[in-house]
Amino acid sequence: NGLAEGQTPIVIGVAADSGCGKSTFMRRLTNIFGGDVVGPLGGGFGNGGWETNTLVSDLTTVICLDDYHLNDREGRKVTKRTALDPEENNFDLMYEQVKALKEGSSVSKPIYNHVNGTLDTPETIEPTPIIIFEGLHPMHDARVLDLLDFSLYLDISPDVKLNWKIQRDMEERGHSLESIMASIEARKPDFDAYIDPQKGLADMIIEVLPTALDPEDKKTLRVRCIQKEGVSDFAPCYLFDEGSKIEWTPAPGKLASPEPGMKLAYYPESYMGADCQVVEMDGNFDNIQELVYVESALSNTKTKFYGEMTQAMLALAEAPGSNNGTGLMQTLAAFAIRDLYEKKSAVAKAAQKAAAASA
Ligand code: ADP
Ligand code: G6P
Known part of the structure; x- marks a missing residue:
């Protein structure tokens, strides 16, 4: 597998x-980590075939x-x-x-096929140094939550969510406005009950709201990065001081x-009861290159050199989002x-070295 001797994934x-x-977000993340992508990129997450x-x-x-859905689409009917x-x-x-992968073992994971709505033949997943679990419920189960080294919640406000869905499902997939609104309405009670509460448990929440700069403007976004204090190996980013x-x-x-x-x-x-530090950007910018100016004002960005954030953008x-705070x-x-x-x-390497030295 992709792990070094004695290495365990985060x-x-x-x-x-x-x-x-x-x-x-996954594209932004894998772009920063680099490495050759050997699996499908784009289209695999909830909307591919x-x-x-x-x-x-x-x-x-x-x-x-979604691969852990218990029933297929017919079963849900x-x-x-x-x-x-x-x-x-x-x-x-x-x-x-999650536990097996974290311990460095491979697993045979089911596959939920989004096109047919069927559960397909499971695939073998080998652990790699970083494993991301993305979907509706990564923090819902206390046992799974406990295994996470870091958790992120993408909180898109209802107005913005509707706009994005219209853009994708109406303009790109030909659905009607009525059907989009009906599907959002149908999901809302369960969304409120089971998905939304997870944001109270996340280490970082990226909240996307309509701009506060002009009440008439429905397109421009205000984005808040809410960072919890006291998370191990994570120092919140801040502006100026x-x-x-x-x-x-x-x-x-x-x-x-x-x-x-x-x-x-x-x-x-x-x-939601936790001490946090918030960095916020409201509005769009015309030219990504000029972001170095913002980058110069930010600290604890965890970049390796000045300009790396702008370069990643x-x-x-x-x-989507490369001209505003979402990106x-x-x-x-x-x-x-x-x-x-x-x-x-x-830390793991140092512990290994110490163990080897004392052996
Ligand atoms: P998911 O993987 O959660 O289903 P996607 O990344 O595929 O979501 O995004 C779904 C759609 O929402 C995109 O096709 C795009 O139209 C819209 N979208 C996503 N992120 C942004 C953004 N930051 N700004 C504007 N539109 C966005
Ligand atoms: C996946 C998505 C859900 C979506 C479901 C569609 O599980 O993550 O957000 O609701 O597919 O299921 P459906 O019951 O509409 O086939």
Whole structure:
């Protein structure tokens, strides 16, 4: 398998509703980790027609939790439950397999086929140094949650979610507005009951809201990166001065922005009872290259050199969110995960060395 002698994987959970930008985030993450991608990229996460939902590179494996659906689409018609209902998901198997992978063992993972709505022949998954579990419920089961080294929740506000769904399902897939709204309505009770509460458990929440700069503007986004304090191997990113409360309108000559303009902020917040630090970006920017100006004001970005964040944004310039805070905060999250991985593997290596020396 892809692990060095004695190495154990770190496990990351990414929770979000479908259509909330998980695939895009995975692209940003794998872009930063590098390595040759040997599995399907794009299309595998909830919307593809691949024979597998799993994305694998030398370093990372991304497992889609839809694979742990208990029943197939026909089966859900019989039970009359949605895929968001925990009763429709096999948490015992999910737990066993997260645990096995984390211990360095391979597993035989089911495959949920999104095109046919069937459960296909399981596939063998070998552990890699980083394993990402993304989907509806990575934090729902306490046993699975306990195995996660870091957890992220992508919180897309209802208005924005509807806009994105319209863009994808209406413009790209030909669905009607009525059917999109009906499907959101039908899912809402289970979403509120089982998916949304996980954000209270996440180490980082990326919250996407309509802009606060102009009440008439329904397109521009305000994005908050809510970072929990006291998470091991994770120091929150901050703007200018740690612990301060800051509002910043960048000089337009240095960061050009279309209407309604651009505003950044940094402040402490108690989020669902937890002490957090929030970095916020409201508005779009015209030119990704000018992000170096914002990058110069941020600390604890976990980049290896000044400009690396801007470079990562440029590498995926065509991806959704590359002109606003969604791309920026997702990139910030990706660097935090890389840093966490490097810190944890350095500790493991040191322990191994010490053990070898005393043997
Ligand atoms: P998921 O994998 O969670 O289903 P995707 O990454 O495929 O979500 O995104 C679903 C759709 O939502 C995209 O096709 C795009 O239209 C829209 N979208 C996602 N992220 C953004 C973003 N940051 N800005 C604008 N639109 C986005
Ligand atoms: C996956 C997605 C869910 C979606 C389901 C469709 O599980 O993650 O968000 O609801 O597929 O299932 P359906 O019952 O509509 O076939």
